[in-house]
Structures are given as structure tokens and as C-alpha cells.
Amino acid sequence: MALYIDGVEIEDTFAEAFKMWGTRVVITAHNRYWAQQAALKMTGFATSVIGCKCEAGIEGEPAETPDGRPGVSVLLFTPSKDDLGKRLLERIGQTVLTCPTTACFNGLEAPDQISVGRQLRYFGDGYQVSKMWRGRRFWRIPVMEGEFLVEDKFGMQRSVGGGNFLILGESLEATLHAAERAVEAMQRVPGVVLPFPGGVVRSGSKPRSRYRFLPASTNDAYCPTLRGVVASALPEGVNCVLEIVIDGLTLAAVEEAMRVGIRAACQPGIRRISAGNYGGSLGQFNIHLHQVLAESNKDEQR
Amino acid sequence: MTTLILKTEPAVPLEAEKIAPDHFLGKTASEIAALPLLYGNEAVPLGEFFSVSGNGSAEITIEGDLKRVKWIGARMTQGRIIIRGDVGMHLGSGMRGGEIVVHGNVGDWAGAEMAGGLIQIHGNAGHGLGGAYRGSPRGMNRGLIVVTGNAGNEVGAAMRRGVIAVGGEIGEFAGAFMIAGNIFVFGRLGARAGAGMKWGSIIALGEVAELLPTFRYSCRYQPVFLRPYLRMLANFGLPIVDAHLSGHYRRYCGDLASLGKGEVLVYDQRQ
Numbered sequence: 159m160a161l162y163i164d165g166v167e168i169e170d171t172f173a174e175a176f177k178m179w180g181t182r183v184v185i186t187a188h189n190r191y192w193a194q195q196a197a198l199k200m201t202g203f204a205t206s207v208i209g210c211k212c213e214a215g216i217e218g219e220p221a222e223t224p225d226g227r228p229g230v231s232v233l234l235f236t237p238s239k240d241d242l243g244k245r246l247l248e249r250i251g252q253t254v255l256t257c258p259t260t261a262c263f264n265g266l267e268a269p270d271q272i273s274v275g276r277q278l279r280y281f282g283d284g285y286q287v288s289k290m291w292r293g294r295r296f297w298r299i300p301v302m303e304g305e306f307l308v309e310d311k312f313g314m315q316r317s318v319g320g321g322n323f324l325i326l327g328e329s330l331e332a333t334l335h336a337a338e339r340a341v342e343a344m345q346r347v348p349g350v351v352l353p354f355p356g357g358v359v360r361s362g363s364k365p366r367s368r369y370r371f372l373p374a375s376t377n378d379a380y381c382p383t384l385r386g387v388v389a390s391a392l393p394e395g396v397n398c399v400l401e402i403v404i405d406g407l408t409l410a411a412v413e414e415a416m417r418v419g420i421r422a423a424c425q426p427g428i429r430r431i432s433a434g435n436y437g438g439s440l441g442q443f444n445i446h447l448h449q450v451l452a453e454s455n456k457d458e459q460r
Numbered sequence: 461m462t463t464l465i466l467k468t469e470p471a472v473p474l475e476a477e478k479i480a481p482d483h484f485l486g487k488t489a490s491e492i493a494a495l496p497l498l499y500g501n502e503a504v505p506l507g508e509f510f511s512v513s514g515n516g517s518a519e520i521t522i523e524g525d526l527k528r529v530k531w532i533g534a535r536m537t538q539g540r541i542i543i544r545g546d547v548g549m550h551l552g553s554g555m556r557g558g559e560i561v562v563h564g565n566v567g568d569w570a571g572a573e574m575a576g577g578l579i580q581i582h583g584n585a586g587h588g589l590g591g592a593y594r595g596s597p598r599g600m601n602r603g604l605i606v607v608t609g610n611a612g613n614e615v616g617a618a619m620r621r622g623v624i625a626v627g628g629e630i631g632e633f634a635g636a637f638m639i640a641g642n643i644f645v646f647g648r649l650g651a652r653a654g655a656g657m658k659w660g661s662i663i664a665l666g667e668v669a670e671l672l673p674t675f676r677y678s679c680r681y682q683p684v685f686l687r688p689y690l691r692m693l694a695n696f697g698l699p700i701v702d703a704h705l706s707g708h709y710r711r712y713c714g715d716l717a718s719l720g721k722g723e724v725l726v727y728d729q730r731q
Contacts, residue, residue: 186684226691289661
């Protein structure tokens with residue numbers, strides 16, 4: 159059955175998402191600027207596990223932080239538990255510890271935990287000091303500016319990576335505008351991040367290539383310049399495609415983000431909303447666009 | 461809720477470690493009244509000194525002048541004791557969990573060697589608050605003690621973990637031989653604070669009598685780790701202002717006669 163929102167066709171297809179492990183880090187600092195700086199560095203070069211070993215993004219700015227200072231909440235995802243510990247340690251150690259005035263707190267209560275402060279404390283070269291607060295252990299590591307305060311352990315949980323949808327538009331301007339509106343709406347959903355630049359990716363991929371050394375290559379079926387050369391998936395009149403990829407701490411959060419994102423992306427000049435999948439053979443979660451939006455309609459009717 | 465009202469003021473100390481939720485839970489009022497207390501050197505039933513109402517529950521309210529009643533809540537692990545009136549020595553000594561709230565003054569050794577839970581004293585506390593008994597290797601080891609009034613000497617002596625916060629003054633030798641933990645004092649910090657301390661923090665937000673010469677000045681800075689503690693303590697009616705969170709502190713490290721990894725942080729009044 160065809161589904162349209164504001165004249166935009168929603169293709170009856172699904173996004174194929176994957177099991178991940180995720181964690182939430184709350185970075186605080188003397189002011190908002192430095193909290194943002196640390197968060198931007200920590201989430202830099204973290205768009206895809208294929209090339210970056212992890213995916214990360216800024217979730218938002220929590221109204222309340224453990225030390226009462228301005229803070230930024232960051233989500234980080236990896237395919238395995240072990241990787242999550244390694245990546246978190248590297249990134250906090252290189253980007254948060256180094257940033258003036260920051261402190262770093264666990265933002266996820268979960269039974270599975272990763273030692274972070276417990277490892278980073280050795281940077282204190284024996285002058286580090288442990289503090290307990292409400293059953294949580296922190297490390298005070300002396301640095302040239304004063305002290306870096308970091309929580310001993312961070313929670314992690316099974317998460318979902320690779321939720322996505324494609325915006326098929328008539329022009330670059332219309333598609334970019336729709337993607338920006340979608341990102342704006344999705345950033346208000348807690349528990350998800352959009353790991354690509356500005357939340358948007360233009361280089362969707364397929365999991366194969368003609369080159370033996372390359373496991374993934376451009377998604378030629380959605381490249382407008384290849385229409386007429388390959389079996390194009392693009393309807394007539396579509397000249398630009400942008401993708402939004404979503405990682406979330408829960409499947410429900412990813413679905414909610416897709417729901418609000420797709421609705422916001424239905425702008426003038428957009429012909430179709432689709433989604434990236436591999437036929438359902440690779441990912442553990444198939445998120446059907448019509449079902450996700452049907453939930454939205456139910457909510458509205460309630 | 462169980463309510464105990466002191467009906468006969470003891471002439472000599474009454475040792476009442478049976479007054480704790482762990483001993484009351486599931487008992488009837490008459491069974492509670494039959495619990496043995498130690499009066500001087502003889503065992504007496506609780507009912508001889510207290511009128512008991514209500515069945516044994518996790519919450520106990522005690523009223524009366526309890527200055528000669530010792531060991532209330534000692535080694536308790538759960539529940540809540542509310543005391544309206546002054547209370548004697550060893551309140552909550554060795555307690556592991558639960559909460560004791562006192563609307564009155566408290567004798568010496570309150571919370572000594574406690575290992576968890578919360579003691580709130582809306583009044584003054586005596587000597588040895590959260591400290592170690594003579595010969596013991598360590599005092600308080602987890603938990604929180606909040607005193608809105610003053611406290612005596614040797615507060616948090618040899619404490620290992622936890623937080624002690626005193627809204628008023630503290631006597632001498634606060635945090636002596638401290639192993640770790642935090643002592644906050646909002647009034648005057650008495651002499652010889654932190655003598656022999658290894659680790660741990662003594663945070664003075666008011667006047668400081670004197671520091672031992674074995675404490676060495678480090679710097680003036682804004683310790684971020686204090687902020688979560690101060691925000692938590694602000695819920696207990698202590699005189700915390702925003703400037704305490706964001707202000708500068710002078711750090712003195714010591715005791716260099718010991719390990720020297722402890723500190724006295726003195727709030728800089730000249731912000």
C-alpha cells in the first residue's frame with residue numbers, strides 16, 4: 159500500500175540496523191564552550207565503525223550534571239564490548255583529559271561496565287587520588303591546569319547502530335534543506351546520535367566492490383550521475399540523495415528518531431523517502447518505514 | 461512505626477544497642493518491651509525505661525532526654541531512627557546502613573567506625589565523631605554524617621572512607637591519622653587538623669585556627685571534585701552558597717610527617 163506524507167512517497171522498505179554496544183559520557187567544563195570543544199574532539203572521526211573503529215556523536219546538553227557545570231552528553235558505539243572499552247579509553251584520554259577545565263562522568267547506569275578512570279589514573283604517576291561519591295568512584299588526576307576528574311567506570315549496554323533513511327529530492331537545495339530539518343528534529347530525541355557530519359551522509363555504500371581489497375563501495379543504485387549506466391533505484395525527477403544514519407542506545411530510540419526525522423524530511427521538492435538495507439541478510443534489526451510511521455499515527459490518534 | 465518514650469531517666473548509663481530496626485523488625489510492642497538493655501551492670505527490659513507503642517517496623521521514633529542512653533542504633537543495617545531530644549554516646553557506632561536523625565545534641569563517638577548509612581544531627585556532636593576507637597586501625601569506613609551544629613575533638617580520626625560535614629566549628633585534631641575520606645567544616649577548624657593523615661581531604665569553608673608545619677602550601681585553585689559533594693550536602697541544610705562551588709581554595713598538602721598525600725583545602729574568603 160502506498161504511503162504519502164505531505165505528498166512525499168514513503169517507500170515500503172526497511173532500514174537494516176546492527177547490534178552494537180553503546181555508552182553515554184557526560185563531559186562538563188568551566189563553561190559551555192569548553193564542554194563543547196571536548197565533546198567535538200571526542201566525537202570527531204567517529205562516523206563509521208568500518209573506518210573509525212567506533213561511531214559517536216553529541217546527544218545533547220543535559221539540564222543537570224553531577225558537578226552542576228555546563229555539560230555535553232556524548233554517545234559512543236562499537237560492535238563489541240572489548241572495543242568499546244578501548245575506544246572510550248583512547249578518546250577520553252586524548253580528547254577530554256587534554257581539554258582545559260573538563261571533568262568526565264558516566265551517563266549510563268547499566269550492569270555492564272568499562273573501567274576508564276581506573277586506567278587513566280596512571281597518568282597521575284602516583285599522585286592520583288580516588289574519591290567516592292554516592293557509591294561511585296572518581297579519580298582526581300593532577301594536570302598542569304589543576305585536576306582532571308574522571309569517573310572510575312562507565313556503563314555500557316547493547317545498542318543499535320545503522321538505523322537510517324534516504325531522502326530522495328529533486329535538487330541539492332531541496333534535499334539538503336529536508337535533511338537539515340530532519341536532523342534538527344532528530345536531535346531532540348534522547349538516546350540517539352547521528353554520527354555523520356551535521357548528521358547527514360552523502361556517500362551511502364553497498365557492502366561489496368569490484369576491487370578485492372575493498373569491502374564496501376559507493377551505492378551506485380542511488381547515485382544520480384550513474385542513472386542510465388547502472389540499475390538505478392532513483393525515480394524520475396530525483397537528482398540528489400542524502401542519508402541520515404542513526405545510532406541509539408535502544409531500538410525504540412532509533413525508531414523514534416526515524417519517525418520524527420522522516421516526518422520532518424517530508425518537505426517540498428522531496429520525491430521519496432527510502433532506506434538502506436542489504437536484503438535483511440546482514441543486520442539483526444529490520445526497521446520497516448511504514449511500521450515506524452504507523453506507530454506514529456497510532457500515537458497521534460491516542 | 462515504633463515509638464519509644466523515655467518514662468524514667470536513667471541515673472547511670474543505659475546501654476541500648478538493642479534499640480535498632482534490626483532488633484525491632486517483626487516484633488510486637490510487648491516483645492520489644494522485653495528486649496534486654498544493660499543498666500549499669502545489670503540487664504533490664506527495655507520496657508522498664510521506655511513506653512513502647514506500635515509494632516516493630518523499620519522506623520523508630522524515640523523521645524525524651526536520652527543523654528545517658530548509649531549505643532542507640534549501633535551496628536544497625538537498615539531502617540530509620542528519629543530521636544527527639546539529646547542522646548548519649550556511641551550513637552550509630554559501627555552502623556552499616558539505614559538512617560539516624562537526631563533533633564538534639566549527641567554525645568561522644570557518634571558514628572564511630574560506621575561502615576555505611578546516614579547520621580543527621582540537628583544539634584551539636586561530641587568528640588570522636590566518625591572516628592576510630594582507641595587502638596583501632598580505622599574509623600568511619602563509608603557513610604555520611606551531617607552535623608548542623610558544632611563537633612568536638614578528633615572528628616573523623618583515622619577515617620577510611622565516607623563524608624563528615626559539620627555546619628559549625630570543629631575541635632582539635634580533626635582528621636588525625638586520616639586514611640581517606642572527606643571532612644567538611646563550615647565553621648572554625650580547630651588546631652592540628654590532619655595530624656598524621658595519609659590521604660583524604662579536610663575542607664575548611666570557614667576560619668582555620670592553625671595548620672601544622674608539616675602541611676605545605678600547593679596552590680590556589682578551583683577543585684571540581686568538591687562540587688558534587690557540596691551539591692549533595694546542600695540538601696541537608698548546611699550553609700552552602702554558590703561561591704563555595706565555584707570559588708577558589710588554597711590547597712595545603714600533608715601531613716608530610718606521614719605519607720603526605722592528604723590535603724587541607726581552605727576556602728579563600730577573598731574571592
